[in-house]
Every structure is written in structure tokens, then in C-alpha cells.
Amino acid sequence: MSEKKQKLTEISELGEFGLIDHITKDIKIKHSSTLKGVGDDAAVIDHGKTCSVVTTDLLVEGIHFNLIYMPLKHLGYKAVVVNLSDVYAMNATPKQITVSIAISGKFAVEHVEQIYEGIKLACDTYNVDLIGGDTSSSFTGLAISVTAIGEAKKEEIAYRNTAKPNDIVCVTGNLGSAYMGLQLLEREKEIFSSNPSAQPSLEGYDYILQRQLKPEARKDIIEFFATNKIKPTSMIDISDGLSSEVLHICNKSNVGCKIFQDKIPIDGETSQMAEEFKIEPLIAALNGGEDYELLFTIDMNDLDKVKDHELIHPIGHIADKKHGAVLITTAGQSIPLQAQGWNQMKSK
Amino acid sequence: MSEKKQKLTEISELGEFGLIDHITKDIKIKHSSTLKGVGDDAAVIDHGKTCSVVTTDLLVEGIHFNLIYMPLKHLGYKAVVVNLSDVYAMNATPKQITVSIAISGKFAVEHVEQIYEGIKLACDTYNVDLIGGDTSSSFTGLAISVTAIGEAKKEEIAYRNTAKPNDIVCVTGNLGSAYMGLQLLEREKEIFSSNPSAQPSLEGYDYILQRQLKPEARKDIIEFFATNKIKPTSMIDISDGLSSEVLHICNKSNVGCKIFQDKIPIDGETSQMAEEFKIEPLIAALNGGEDYELLFTIDMNDLDKVKDHELIHPIGHIADKKHGAVLITTAGQSIPLQAQGWNQMKSK
Numbered sequence: 001m002s003e004k005k006q007k008l009t010e011i012s013e014l015g016e017f018g019l020i021d022h023i024t025k026d027i028k029i030k031h032s033s034t035l036k037g038v039g040d041d042a043a044v045i046d047h048g049k050t051c052s053v054v055t056t057d058l059l060v061e062g063i064h065f066n067l068i069y070m071p072l073k074h075l076g077y078k079a080v081v082v083n084l085s086d087v088y089a090m091n092a093t094p095k096q097i098t099v100s101i102a103i104s105g106k107f108a109v110e111h112v113e114q115i116y117e118g119i120k121l122a123c124d125t126y127n128v129d130l131i132g133g134d135t136s137s138s139f140t141g142l143a144i145s146v147t148a149i150g151e152a153k154k155e156e157i158a159y160r161n162t163a164k165p166n167d168i169v170c171v172t173g174n175l176g177s178a179y180m181g182l183q184l185l186e187r188e189k190e191i192f193s194s195n196p197s198a199q200p201s202l203e204g205y206d207y208i209l210q211r212q213l214k215p216e217a218r219k220d221i222i223e224f225f226a227t228n229k230i231k232p233t234s235m236i237d238i239s240d241g242l243s244s245e246v247l248h249i250c251n252k253s254n255v256g257c258k259i260f261q262d263k264i265p266i267d268g269e270t271s272q273m274a275e276e277f278k279i280e281p282l283i284a285a286l287n288g289g290e291d292y293e294l295l296f297t298i299d300m301n302d303l304d305k306v307k308d309h310e311l312i313h314p315i316g317h318i319a320d321k322k323h324g325a326v327l328i329t330t331a332g333q334s335i336p337l338q339a340q341g342w343n344q345m346k347s348k
Numbered sequence: 349m350s351e352k353k354q355k356l357t358e359i360s361e362l363g364e365f366g367l368i369d370h371i372t373k374d375i376k377i378k379h380s381s382t383l384k385g386v387g388d389d390a391a392v393i394d395h396g397k398t399c400s401v402v403t404t405d406l407l408v409e410g411i412h413f414n415l416i417y418m419p420l421k422h423l424g425y426k427a428v429v430v431n432l433s434d435v436y437a438m439n440a441t442p443k444q445i446t447v448s449i450a451i452s453g454k455f456a457v458e459h460v461e462q463i464y465e466g467i468k469l470a471c472d473t474y475n476v477d478l479i480g481g482d483t484s485s486s487f488t489g490l491a492i493s494v495t496a497i498g499e500a501k502k503e504e505i506a507y508r509n510t511a512k513p514n515d516i517v518c519v520t521g522n523l524g525s526a527y528m529g530l531q532l533l534e535r536e537k538e539i540f541s542s543n544p545s546a547q548p549s550l551e552g553y554d555y556i557l558q559r560q561l562k563p564e565a566r567k568d569i570i571e572f573f574a575t576n577k578i579k580p581t582s583m584i585d586i587s588d589g590l591s592s593e594v595l596h597i598c599n600k601s602n603v604g605c606k607i608f609q610d611k612i613p614i615d616g617e618t619s620q621m622a623e624e625f626k627i628e629p630l631i632a633a634l635n636g637g638e639d640y641e642l643l644f645t646i647d648m649n650d651l652d653k654v655k656d657h658e659l660i661h662p663i664g665h666i667a668d669k670k671h672g673a674v675l676i677t678t679a680g681q682s683i684p685l686q687a688q689g690w691n692q693m694k695s696k
Binding site: 008019023027031033047048060061062095102113123128129130134137143 | 354356357358359361362364367371375377378379381382384385386390393395396397398400403404405406408409411412443444446448449450451455456457458459460461464468471475476477478479480482483485486487489491493497499
């Protein structure tokens with residue numbers, strides 16, 4: 001790369017979200033069919049009777065996954081699921097995916113087969129067609145790029161920027177478990193590195209390991225919304241931790257919120273592992289990431305429709321912007337939420 | 349990666365196309381809206397009034413591009429154009445793209461800006477909206493994944509598998525130039541490596557360098573088809589060399605063909621550089637790759653509509669399958685076409 005002698009700006013100065021904002025701030029949309037471009041879980045294209053939602057993710061070895069503990073079949077499955085989660089977060093139904101893979105020379109046909117076994121299993125589980133992509137060489141690590149395309153009627157689509165004061169904030173499932181699964185895998189990897197004859201002690205932690213290695217996307221919740229005629233006033237999937245996602249909704253919707261610590265759902269196995277690691281379980285839930293649960297807001301009038309669903313947990317409400325986005329602790333303190341999230345680029 | 353002690357199959361035994369065939373052979377399509385899955389330039393999704401065509405490419409450093417001579421802005425431009433070319437090859441109009449980039453620590457914000465300058469220039473040139481994607485870290489090289497989405501009416505879409513005997517085979521522009529541009533860049537890189545004070549001698553070769561570093565896609569031809577109500581009976585873009593693409597059309601359409609050597613369009617600068625390298629220009633045209641021209645067939649009755657277009661060259665005709673897919677040389681010999689193409693995986 002030839003280069004003028006100018007001062008260069010390190011990417012860590014902006015962080016991942018800052019860099020994306022910087023790069024995409026001056027994008028102008030040319031086609032009226034582009035209903036939503038950059039800035040939500042997925043883009044939205046209008047086809048008249050229906051809309052497509054489109055989302056894409058590029059996963060690279062060593063950053064997004066570690067082949068030391070990630071079986072290839074699980075990797076293929078997860079690469080698909082994380083994209084489907086973005087489609088569900090638009091209140092849309094995923095229909096098609098494309099997959100591109102770049103593989104280094106250490107891979108054999110059987111390895112690629114394992115990755116595709118996982119991809120096809122995810123396609124079957126979520127009723128999605130694999131419609132294209134390619135496989136090429138890489139000099140370095142493995143990279144997988146998945147694009148998912150979903151379908152929805154225009155009026156059904158849930159965005160990030162449409163939450164309004166007094167809406168109820170809900171999350172699905174539980175939070176922090178995938179992060180604790182990752183901590184466990186990292187610990188056992190370290191032990192194995194220093195003593196290759198050591199056996200990994202992963203027993204009794206099936207749930208948090210599965211949440212990290214083979215996460216699922218919230219097809220069930222979107223189907224529940226459809227059956228019960230619930231339209232979230234805003235929605236996002238939880239990939240970077242609850243704090244980060246709550247702040248996305250608040251910033252895009254120009255509102256504040258109150259989230260109550262004692263309402264945040266945390267699984268027992270997650271708490272137990274957090275204690276072993278001397279991590280506050282709340283921190284894993286707020287900043288852990290990779291939960292692939294849904295965070296959404298509903299009108300107060302719809303609360304009755306969701307409150308008996310075992311997977312849906314009201315955790316707070318939307319407020320005026322002037323109140324900020326805060327966590328109310330069990331002790332009654334009010335703490336501003338901060339997006340620590342999974343900001344890979346700031347951590348380097 | 350844990351592994352059973354089984355004999356592993358090297359990917360070179362199958363090659364890129366063989367691997368993709370192997371992996372995708374048992375894919376079952378679940379949705380009636382998926383009109384075309386794997387196996388053409390792009391997949392086709394039916395939305396009722398219109399169809400989407402969807403194509404994706406993952407480009408990785410060291411395999412698909414070399415940053416020693418590829419300026420970052422050009423790289424961004426080319427990454428978009430190669431995908432748009434696939435959309436045009438379906439006789440569709442590209443409307444939206446998503447872009448995902450993984451960058452290693454050696455990159456600064458200004459480098460990412462340069463890549464996006466090229467991406468945005470391509471979007472403006474081809475009237476396409478950038479609607480999504482992300483930027484993440486990479487421990488190794490640079491990777492760029494682009495997905496392009498185009499629009500067409502169902503009856504307008506041109507596939508690979510619909511050529512019929514006696515159709516005229518045409519190509520646009522000229523062939524082999526991007527390959528000779530690459531040879532020139534590789535030569536100068538070698539000279540520079542052994543003597544860093546040497547100045548690259550690239551002057552006078554603007555055309556072939558531009559074809560390699562900043563290729564264009566055939567928007568003009570698709571617009572000409574629309575204006576003149578021409579529907580190709582089959583079409584494909586030329587990314588892996590003429591031979592490989594002719595064989596794709598013949599194999600998928602279950603036909604043979606005769607291609608005439610003296611009809612294959614080769615630019616003067618391409619021939620000149622080929623002579624310098626003691627390469628037969630025909631070989632660059634047949635096997636060179638990265639031309640991003642269109643190869644299409646038309647019904648004989650449409651020949652009059654295209655024969656005066658300066659960029660459209662009839663090069664032969666489709667024949668019965670039993671005659672095979674052959675090149676008729678200037679000397680009148682008949683030689684079976686072979687797909688050498690850009691089979692990266694076999695060359696490793």
C-alpha cells in the first residue's frame with residue numbers, strides 16, 4: 001500500500017460502532033424500494049406486496065470463533081443462526097441464505113462437509129433454503145460469510161427507532177449464559193495448553209456450553225407474535241450484551257429507559273459459573289454478548305398478551321430521553337447503562 | 349479440531365467446482381418462492397410482481413487480490429463490480445448491496461475510508477444502494493464479502509441452462525486483457541522484490557491494467573437488451589475465462605457448441621503484452637479470467653438486432669450435445685474446449 005505521510009487514525013480511537021457510523025454517515029439512498037439501509041438488524045427492501053429483509057455477517061477465525069473448541073459442524077450451524085436472529089429481530093421470517101467460505105490449505109473435503117452439515121441442519125431447523133454462495137481458498141484462517149433474506153409485510157416489520165415513552169421493555173429467555181460458556185471454554189483451553197494431558201472438565205455445564213457453541217434463534221417468539229397479533233413497537237436481537245442493545249433502541253428512538261436489575265433473567269447455571277469465576281452474573285448479562293435473545297418494546301396495552309409467556313420477561317419501561325437510559329439496582333440505585341459490549345476493535 | 353483417524357480427501361482432488369457440486373448436490377428447496385438456488389450466476393427469489401436475484405462473493409487477501417499492487421479504493425470498487433456483473437448476467441438490474449469487511453491490525457481508519465470510497469463510487473456509477481454490512485477485526489489478512497441484490501421480471505431472467513441448438517453464441521467487449529494486466533503487475537512485483545529501487549514499468553499499458561485493477565460490469569449491454577426487447581436464451585458472466593463459461597452453458601443446457609477462434613475479440617494491447625510474455629493471446633482469452641464480460645446466446649432470429657452493436661461479437665453457435673463443445677481454430681481444426689479457468693483450488 002502506497003501512502004502519503006499523513007497522520008493515520010487508529011481504528012481503536014473510533015471503535016467498531018464508531019467506525020461503521022463514520023463510514024456510512026454520508027450514504028444516500030437512491031431507490032424508493034430501499035425502505036431501510038444501514039442502521040438496523042437488517043435492511044428492508046419493498047417489493048410491493050411483501051418486503052425482503054436482508055442481513056449479513058462475516059465471521060473470521062480467531063476473532064469470532066476458535067477452532068480449538070468450536071466443532072466445525074457447530075460453527076456452520078452458528079454462522080447461520082446468528083444471521084437468522086437478525087431476521088427475526090425485524091419481526092420477519094427467514095426464507096433463504098447464501099454462504100461463502102474461504103478455507104486454508106489445512107482443510108480437507110471432510111472438514112468442509114462438517115461445516116455444511118451444520119449449515120444444512122440450521123436450514124432444516126429454521127425452514128430456510130440455502131440458495132447460493134461459494135467456497136474458495138484462503139492463505140490464512142477460515143472465514144464464513146452468511147447473508148440471510150427474510151420476508152414480512154411492510155406493516156409487520158419492527159425497527160429499532162420506534163420505541164416510545166411508557167412502552168414496556170421485554171427480553172426473551174435468559175442472558176449471560178453464552179458468555180459464561182465462553183469463559184469456561186477459554187479456561188479449559190488455557191489448562192490444556194499448559195498441560196496437554198489434562199482432561200477438560202466441562203461436565204455439568206451442558207447448558208452454557210450449548211448456548212455458546214450451538215445457539216438458537218427466536219423463531220418461537222416471532223411465531224407467538226404472529227399468532228397473538230402482537231406487534232412490538234421496537235425490536236433488536238441481543239448479540240453484544242443487553243446494555244449495548246438497550247442503548248441502540250434508546251438512541252435510535254430518541255428516548256430513555258429504566259431497566260430493573262431484579263427483572264433481568266439469568267439462568268442458575270450461568271450464576272453458578274459466574275460465581276466460580278468471581279464475575280457478577282449481572283455483568284455477564286449486561287455486557288456478555290452472543291445471547292441471540294430478543295429485546296423488544298410493546299405498548300402497555302399489549303402487556304397482558306405476553307405476561308404469561310414463560311420465555312418473555314418484562315424488565316422495565318421506556319422513558320423520556322431526559323431521564324437517560326438507566327439500570328435500577330436491587331438496592332434502588334440508578335446507574336446509567338453503558339455499552340461495553342463486544343467491542344472487539346476497542347479491545348485490541 | 350478433533351478428528352477421527354480417517355483418510356481425508358484433499359480439496360485439490362475435487363477442485364473448486366467439484367467441491368461446490370459435492371457439497372450442494374443434496375440440497376432440497378423448501379420454499380416455492382425460491383425459483384433458483386445454487387448453480388447459476390445468482391439465485392432467484394419470486395415476490396409475485398418482481399423477482400430478486402441474489403449473489404455473493406467473498407474476496408480474501410492473497411488469493412483474490414494482492415495489496416502490493418491493488419490500491420484499496422480500486423479493491424472496494426472491484427469487490428462491488430464483480431458482484432454486479434453476476435446480477436447483470438441474470439439480465440437483472442442491481443439495486444442494493446451489503447458489504448462486510450474484516451481488517452487486520454495494520455489498517456487505520458483512513459485505509460477503511462479508501463476501501464469505502466471505491467465501494468461508494470461503484471454504487472454511484474451503477475446506481476446501487478449500500479444497505480448494510482459490518483466491519484470487524486481479522487488476525488490475518490483483509491477479507492471483503494459483498495452481496496448484491498437485483499430486480500427483474502420473472503420472464504426477463506436469463507439462466508445458464510436454457511441455450512438451444514442453433515442459438516448464436518455472443519460475447520461482449522474483449523477477452524484476456526485483465527489476465528495480461530495481472531501478468532504485468534506480477535512481473536513488476538517480482539522485479540521490485542529483487543531490486544526495491546527499480547521503478548515499475550507500467551506505462552503504455554493503461555488499458556490492461558485498468559481491466560485488472562478497476563474492471564467494469566456490463567450495465568450498458570443489459571440496458572441495450574431492454575431497449576431493443578432482446579431476451580438472451582442463456583447468459584453467464586465471464587469471470588473464469590471463456591472456455592469455462594462456455595462449458596457451464598453447454599453442460600447446464602445439455603448442448604454442444606462450435607466457437608470460432610477468429611471471432612474471439614482480443615484487444616491490441618492484450619495481444620502485444622501476450623507476445624512479450626510469449627503467451628498465445630488465445631490462451632489468455634480462453635483461460636485468463638476476470639474479464640467480467642457477458643457470454644450469452646440468442647435465437648438466430650435476433651441476430652439482426654445485435655450484429656451492429658460495436659461491443660457484441662457473435663463467436664459461434666450452439667449445437668447438439670453429441671458434437672461436443674469445440675473450438676474451431678483459424679486453421680480449421682476442431683479442439684474440445686477445456687475448463688482450465690481460475691481453479692485456485694487445483695493449483696495449490
